Amino acid sequence: MRFSPVCVPFVALLASTYAYNYKTMWFETKVDHFGYANNDTFKMRVLYNDDHFDVQRPGPIFFYTGNEGNIEMFANNTGLMWDWAAEFKALLIFAEHRFYGKSMPYGAKSYSSVKYFGYLTVEQALADYADFLLSVKRTWPGAAGSKIAAFGGSYGGMLSAWMRMKYPWLIDAALAASAPILQFQGVTPCGVYNQIVTKAFKAEGDQCVDNIRKSWIALEKKGREGEKGADFLRKNFRICQPVLPTNYTAVRNWLYDTYGNLAMTNYPYAVDFLKKVPGHPVRVSCSYLQEKFSSDEELLFRIYKAINEFHNFSGDIQCNDLKNSGGSNLGDEGWRIQSCNEMVMPMCATGTSDMFYEYMWNFTDVRTKCEKKYLMTPESYKAQWMFGGADISSASNIIFSNGDIDPWSGGGVLESPNPSIPTVVIAGGAHHYDLRPAHPYDTAECSIARLELFGGMAFRLYRQRLLGDREESKDPLPP
């Protein structure tokens, strides 16, 4: 779910900026929806736009289930909802996830103790949204009978799907874009993510993948060279922090994250999501790695060039911060916490079936770390009993879309479990590409997928779609 964009100078089309016109409201809700020992409340930030919502002939509500970051970023990067609003006459709403952006239940101290951040869980966030939506239905002029479609990408897409599964009386349909709801222990093999990252790079030539694979050995050698090697790594990669022989693996992990981010944001045109990102960023990165290098130093310098396109296209970054591989809009600390309670997503690599170095996933290690750092014991089977794991056959009205070069698609729903859960796979598509606004450089695959999605969503909301059919009906939605 980490996003980090990259941009290169030779991409002619500069990153588009979308300044959508939304208003802000605040919704007061409970910190704990499932118990009464803690009766604290907090204010959740909600952005909305009602330009197309006609109180006399109300359309549906398009509800973005905010994920792990500032909701403004998601509102500005989910152009699909804005593109479709006029035709559906939809009320657009973007809700900010608790403990992210400005929706801090305990203000500045929210992350200071588990007695506060202990309430950062999926179920609580879903309940915030449900509480809010019932309130919208009860009080928003014209909205009482409006059907509600949830939209979300990545973790936000998981939330959209789970909202439909847990609160189907509020959510009539969901578009879960790039939602890896299967990325859990015992459901999806831990190596799939890295295999897909590798596939995205391999599409730009075997040489690129070979160089990346070799670089880990070069990196390890430098790490073993003592202070001299560590200093080389710091200078070569322009790292802000000191690099010591004992922590050279931090550089390695940061590089590893970067390749994943490059694959996720591998769109065909420039975007301004977290940072400015060029079109085809994997291709741009691989352009530095299309030859054999005679020395480790040369190889590692080219690796720096390749990943620097991601970390510092803007040119205003003085050094690379190993602790910030995404942008400031993502709540990294919040996601680390969620990874230590319910969102335990196993990841591993072999170095042969992928372009990385071998690393194993070990739940005991995860638990030890989480208990030490956050006083939280992660629950590796929680998502399975709480949200069904691979068994979602009894759900309905969820569209799962995935791009086939998106690393998260490995944990996504690619095969329809029943006719009312259609799946859409976008060939060559990156992470929730379909949620972006229509663009002149869009691939045909994505444009077609969006039309399919549109048809599916319109069908699900047929009573209140663009035709303005106001007839009320107790009929169940079509399958």
Added chain:
Amino acid sequence: MRFSPVCVPFVALLASTYAYNYKTMWFETKVDHFGYANNDTFKMRVLYNDDHFDVQRPGPIFFYTGNEGNIEMFANNTGLMWDWAAEFKALLIFAEHRFYGKSMPYGAKSYSSVKYFGYLTVEQALADYADFLLSVKRTWPGAAGSKIAAFGGSYGGMLSAWMRMKYPWLIDAALAASAPILQFQGVTPCGVYNQIVTKAFKAEGDQCVDNIRKSWIALEKKGREGEKGADFLRKNFRICQPVLPTNYTAVRNWLYDTYGNLAMTNYPYAVDFLKKVPGHPVRVSCSYLQEKFSSDEELLFRIYKAINEFHNFSGDIQCNDLKNSGGSNLGDEGWRIQSCNEMVMPMCATGTSDMFYEYMWNFTDVRTKCEKKYLMTPESYKAQWMFGGADISSASNIIFSNGDIDPWSGGGVLESPNPSIPTVVIAGGAHHYDLRPAHPYDTAECSIARLELFGGMAFRLYRQRLLGDREESKDPLPP
């Protein structure tokens, strides 16, 4: 959901006692399933019987979703599960609801502070059951592929239905007997319960209802007569507590509860549920009220005789405790707490459309009382956004059964919202009559309804029903 049985000497068939053969286990689970600020755990009591469960050819799991009381009582009074076990080759499991019976998360201090009993909520109880059931699937020999059918009556029936709605990957089908999931604000009119109680008594003659209706005026007069009248009430009804002119309404409320309990337990044969109860208890009670009485005193004495059949058939009660209208197996304090957080069920009477005295339901009063007594603010719309209110059309594989003289049927699902949610209405049936074991005195309506339920449940579990079909399939269950 209060049950209180009654028994009369002239009923020849003595109350049956069912001594079913179950073993006890304890399952450790978290006090808070939705947050990590509190990492306490507790042990939930679980009763089970595996006499018919063949590890080589395993049948389904029949899972009783324990309600507000000692689980042994429910295990001993849900004969339907025991009756069906052999044919289904089912594993029988009865889980005890947190904060009832012996499943006290904080032992003897569980009810001492909201910091403990604040965790007594529906969602937490459902999560206990889900956590337990995943564990059963993962560890119980032979159970990995077993389908699970939830059974429950009254509040337990609500939990069965909600388990299927919230955890359909664990619960394949549910039999929700006399489950008033619609008994909430804005969904069901508050007077329906009392209208059905009245209907049950009216079936025994208008004179009975007339006398009960007149008795409230007689009672009020006595209440106004000062100490003399209050003393009459205490003696007439053999009340343990002092009765003062200022609290004579406590006697009234206790009488009111009793009529509801009589209607709920209006079975055609004697049972031993909370106390010993005769067959047709409403008829027995009304037998004292079939004439006109010349004085208030005579009327109230006959009222005493009528309700005494309920409170003291055993003859070993020295006086009537106004605070204990049910039996010792029900967790009255627990239910009062749940009524003060999520289970806010409006009740009212007019005195004309029913046989009671006029009383209004006022949420402000409820809130004031709950905040004062428990430091809890009840949420009158919680059940609506959490469980859908009347909109359960997207659910499936739930059988809702109701007796048409059961007062709780007013808040039950009597009309099928879709083909996979069949409803069964038992003419003349009392509160979850169908869950009881087959009995020679059973009404034809109940016997037929059980056959229907059996067929429906077998159909829903057809892969693992009595025929022993072990074929595994990913097909969705038939609608």
